[in-house]
Amino acid sequence: MIVVTGAGAVAPNGLGVDAYWKAVVDGRSGLGRLSRFDVSRYPVTVGGEVSDFDLRAHVPSRLRPQTDRSTQFALAAAAWALEDAGIDPAELGAYDAGVITANGCGGFEFGQHELQKLWSEGPHRVSAYQSFAWFYAVNTGQISIRHGLRGHGSVVVTEQAGGLDALGAACRQLRGGTLRVALTGGVDAPLSPWGLTAQIPNGLLSEESDPDRCYLPFDRAASGYVPGEGGAFLVLEEASAARERGVRAPYGEIAGYAATFDPAPGSGRPPALARAIGNALFEAGLGPRDIGVVVADAQGTPELDALEAAAITEVFGPKGVPVAVPKATTGRLYSGGAPLDVLAALLMIREGVIPAAANVTDVPEEYDVDVVAGAGRTLPIRAALIVARGAGGFNSALVVRGSSM
Template structure:
């Protein structure tokens, strides 16, 4: 890809269980401060899962016009606020740009579950005449893309990707391809989810992947002998991405890094005896970035928290980089897995790591399980030169995604 067309990230907006806004989130992440706790938004005492990563200090009325509140689910309110913050961070005045050169590509895994639950309660409790007309779209996977584009006057190519946890990377990669082809000149991308409500929690129980440990300190322990599932969280991140020449032309104050390479694969059917396709996704991302494995300075792991899947990820990383061949981290141990928001938040972390040459820690992992050969950054941040970072994500059903970000001064 010509240097002028290289997609660079110029703005970041974060809504996470351990911090609102990029600055607060990053400071707390480097400090190892967890946002996991006993679920408070509703009484979860009767559920087998009682721990979550909730965003409890977000008041939508402080961040959005009142007219939008009855129209939107919690996840969309997060997405709109994070977009405002990312555009401000990038120094983008959308009213000064042609509306058809700006596009929106987001990821979603569940849509507006909480809004849907509320309207179903009205349907069965008080009758169909009390159901909000906004239910027709507030539940939908694509609603974040639509609401962001409407609010910011972005009428260029817009879409949504649904590949669960892998979605945040797939969305950023798709946005980058649109920029490289000249379809749009500025993209808002990322992912946010918020399914911590009774209906949303029940919907997540059947696969048996959620941790039922009641102590927030030990509920989510990926790569350990005690791994028993993951903790569900809410939130995510939004990025502003532009071709580097466009960012320079409008006088962008900074670039966090460039999106250098991406690849996605799909795992074979369970029980087929065929191996995971995660390693090929990683190699594909490195190939597209023009990198050798030895040139990757840190990996942000998927960290499912289930023994079999943790071993599979560790094996894929060892296959590509060698045993303990690269520093690995999983800061999502402080937020839980945020579904479509999870990989987007990891991508934001990777870009911040490039800026500050520091790897955020993984917490709650006192020891690695046998056969997990990882150089896992635990408990404390690790300072080291970071030129290239790899983010890995897997989505339920077999999705694999890997994306490389690079410093822009190399």
């Protein structure tokens, strides 16, 4: 049994687990007009910015000039997760702990700044750190180095699905005995001029300027998604190892995981999301009736919302399970979105609360899904399903449940 013993979160609506969770329960959104650069010439003007991150408080001075904003978030969230778990890496064996991250965007902002230096000041002004600060695997390396985690290290790149895929990979390493402790999750920070420019061509971003109307997953007025920055890291351990350390109340258990890939467009074959959900339930040894809440991928476009609703209905039946959308308060965080959703799901189980989807008011009847909107619900939850989809056809599903430790 794999349990979650620590967590750290950096989100547009709160730094740290407690602040993030309170914001989600209260329906407090972190979405607003982008303020870190001039967006007057962009069709997309709203996003989920992390506005209260104190770099000096959370990142050592020697690391600041060599890291992108995404890595700075990752370093903070990873350190908080280890502290929350009560783990001192120095007390572990040399290769007992490792790092498995997800990344979707790399170091957009760092790379942009260095390219600006190249063209405006010349190659002699480009930082040597550009050689790795932009790289999608850099968060794994920087976290490993900072904490001396010399066990297995890797990175998963499957866009929004990557956060769940990283957790699935971490579970495999733990079950196989390669690791005793896995620090895993994902963070992205794509809100810079270059970063936003790279996202706009996908045609899925909302151009609505009202922060309360710009991102409405499963709503009849849905017009696209809002990009955000941040994410979460979790500490995973075998239950027996956690007990040996004296852990008595973990966040919960990672019970099942599965991933599928959609067929090529025009193939005539159906999307594979429902199969990923079914396989995750099978690995967990649970049936649809055992799931108390589905935490949705929540793309925020009518076509993709309808496809997700169809997959949920196929597995659970019409309005067969409450559907939560914590992303409505943060926007889509790419590789950081799913780990943050896993954390939210674990807290829903612990607290017996399903928060309402912020600003969602009009779910089309034809979707046949029970989106929790308007007001949250208080009810016992035994297990939760988290769904994530990545651009290009990636589907992932992960089941968590309360731990009996």
